[in-house]
Amino acid sequence: MIRFVGVSKRYPGGFEALRHINLEIEQGEMVFITGHSGAGKSTLLKLIPLLERPSRGQVLVNGVNLARLRKGRIPHLRRRVGVIFQDHQLLYDRPVYDNVALPLVIAGVPHREVGRRVRAALDKVGLLNKERSYPITLSGGEQQRVGIARAVVSRPPILIADEPTGNLDPALSAEIMGLFQEFNRVGVTLLIASHDLELIRRLGQRVVCLEHGEVIDDWAGVAA
């Protein structure tokens, strides 16, 4: 599904955030990325929806070499990759409903269909009663869950999450991870960057560990 072949990323400042990464993620896999702060986790994830481009090497998604993707096709790539951001990236002047509906509106989904799917997604993250609230009136954890609802509402085959539980209490973190496992069970490929080693261990999935931009560890989970 997703392949990194000799990928390096050097940022304009000259800093090399990723060094010669080789990684293959199968369809339907659920992979955690860990590593210290500044190890390159976010950078690695950003390469998949083309938020950054590698300075060397190739990234292939579904067999398509992203370096060869026409500019006009990028939006369609991004529609197939749901992203949950570390800093939520919500629109603070729109209610929760509009935020979650945005990917569907952009994709041109018919009006009636939109309502049904938005409510289903909000229900999944337990925010159905906050539909009309503005993100500003939500707690950090609630905003995080709005971001998750928006990422999954268009049922993308790939889901990327950058520290989705950074601001959640342990109980809620476990719940969200359970949600991810549910998505995983229906065939969604997941890549999750996280610091929460304890939680990861408990889930028993594949874990890729980065250090200074290199893969230093990659072990399949016990449950897999």
Add this chain to the structure above:
Amino acid sequence: MIRFVGVSKRYPGGFEALRHINLEIEQGEMVFITGHSGAGKSTLLKLIPLLERPSRGQVLVNGVNLARLRKGRIPHLRRRVGVIFQDHQLLYDRPVYDNVALPLVIAGVPHREVGRRVRAALDKVGLLNKERSYPITLSGGEQQRVGIARAVVSRPPILIADEPTGNLDPALSAEIMGLFQEFNRVGVTLLIASHDLELIRRLGQRVVCLEHGEVIDDWAGVAA
């Protein structure tokens, strides 16, 4: 130093985020606030620098009833309370140096003094080499540390932190907490909201636990 007397907070929507809170924090104390997502931790912290106002009850800082503070005095209150935000609140179009210098510039500190103190603060959080970088080029953890440097650069007697280690790896989290303990040792009063129960337990400080806007637990740490 800080006293909450029968404080309730009802948000415009009608939601009651805090209910009849009574709490007293002595000068030089270090207090952790925990609780589930949406328990009211952020709301409680926001009352101190008057980012929100209680709907009932009184908040006293240094013996001053905040409800009676003239509008023109609010900036001076805020200068005495260093705040570390959950979402960093950095200026993304200014380099790290300028971000950290901002509180000093606002307070009218002489130019030469500014440079010295900014570098000292950056040194403390281990970002002296990123002085000229833009926050956008920093990893999540690095941005968090810039926020900490900015909060402490003007040496405020009170420091408030809302999940300061949410996006940090365990090692870095412990390091930041060590930093906070250092500030605490020189007499700074600290209030820290956090989910990281394990880390809190290890530090052995006073912990206030909220649930649905009420204090359900308040135990002095073993070390205190």
Add this chain to the structure above:
Amino acid sequence: MAAGNPRARSNRLRQSVDAWGSAHLRALFASLGRLYRAPLPSLMTAAVIAIALALPAGFLLMLANAERVVGSWEGNAQISLFLELGTDAEHYRALARELRGHTQIDSVDVITPEAALEEFRRLSGFQEAMDLLDDNPLPPVLVVRPVSGLTPAEVDELVGDLQTQSAVEQLRLDQEWLQRLHGIMQLIQRGIWVIAVLLAVAVILVVGNTIRLDIQNRRDEIVVAKLIGATDAFIRRPFLYEGIWYGIAGGLLAALLIEVGRLLLGGPARELAVLYGSSFSLQGLGFVGILRLTLAGSLLGLLGSWTAVGRHLAAIEPR
């Protein structure tokens, strides 16, 4: 093959046309809604555009009115035809009748040599000398008044016509000051075009600037939309519509301003007209004028937003 099935193909075509249309409608209403939600600032921008549109349009209107006035003055300018000495009464009366039939001539007065001599005698102080004359040395004169509202060119033509009349010895048309006025009006017209170009540029700049700041303002929204897979066209559309709305609102407001201006200037203009005994009233834009103004506004608005969108949207990329 399915692709070969014309029913299926037309269905798919219909669907994509529908989607395209509904996307446009959404952008149209979304941009309108945005302006509506911030009515005061939107009105301020529209007001600036209105002022910029109203000025050249108002000037052109004033010039058109001025040309009408000058034209009517030109019509008032009387032309004196001095006929050949000794032309007999029957002849010049016939000529006067003929000229009265001319469509561009309002009236013709005949000054007979006798009447002229009598007048001359009264006025000149040569009374004794006159009494001694046997013959009347004065020619008959026809005073021709053209219909009002002729253009300078038409007056020239008429003068040419009259000059070719066989009996006409000499012709006089006093309009030196009219020539000066024409010179001034040409200068003014040239000035108005300079102003019109300047103000069209101003409209483009104002709309462009407003849209640019609006784009920067909604940076977060654009970034999020791009992150989620919005196409450039999707993001661009509401801004372009916004520019058009500004232009249309500006055009309509400009028409309003011009009408108000007409009311303000109408008083003194009428006074002036009364002073010169003409029944002049300032002419307004009319429906076509308002339409043209609105169209010009929307085009300039589109142009302004286009420049801003082209330059600034590409610069915003999710990180």
Add this chain to the structure above:
Amino acid sequence: MAAGNPRARSNRLRQSVDAWGSAHLRALFASLGRLYRAPLPSLMTAAVIAIALALPAGFLLMLANAERVVGSWEGNAQISLFLELGTDAEHYRALARELRGHTQIDSVDVITPEAALEEFRRLSGFQEAMDLLDDNPLPPVLVVRPVSGLTPAEVDELVGDLQTQSAVEQLRLDQEWLQRLHGIMQLIQRGIWVIAVLLAVAVILVVGNTIRLDIQNRRDEIVVAKLIGATDAFIRRPFLYEGIWYGIAGGLLAALLIEVGRLLLGGPARELAVLYGSSFSLQGLGFVGILRLTLAGSLLGLLGSWTAVGRHLAAIEPR
């Protein structure tokens, strides 16, 4: 007590004045730097302001020039003094000499009765009748040409002066068309003031709108500054300076525009002048005019930013 110590007090005062001054200087340079970092958009805003300032200033300048021209025409209008019949040569020559000494009179031509009769004889066709006259029935005439550049009021005064001369029987000054021109110019002046008010409003709106969008644009920065304990004055200051800078830049650009306009209109104006034998050239703004324009711009800019700052800064509060 320390507070009573005058040295300490003056020191503290000096310090706070210093702090105040340096805070202003910082805001001044910060706002300038911000404009400088986005030169094209800043220039666009300044250009719009420039156009809005240049128009009324340019019009007033044009009107001033037009008044000069009309004044000079009025000066050219010759005044014919018909003296009493039988005034003797010695007398009217003395009068002519006296008038030539008048500061507002350029030249005086004398038409003696003899010359007039000769001319009349040549032109009138009454030759025989003239030959029969014993007396010359024509009065001596003095043709007075005022110096050029007189105002209408001065010409009127001069006419009044001449009329009281004892020997003057009748006086003629043909200026009907000048009166019409004056009517038109008054209409134009009224129009210019309407336009000036409109455009001043436009400048305020443009600056206000730009500052408003800039405030919204830098919402994050304002929120952060307020969070950290910035006073309202600290936050307001750079925006106010920004408005002033826009106004100053707009004023200077307006002066440039007017000069360019003068070059563009200078050609036809000169042609026209040559046509009427006057040595007229369009007058520019001059240093004082440029200064005034810049001052007007900066005041309008300050007003615009003040309205925006007052309304929009308070609305931004950290949450």
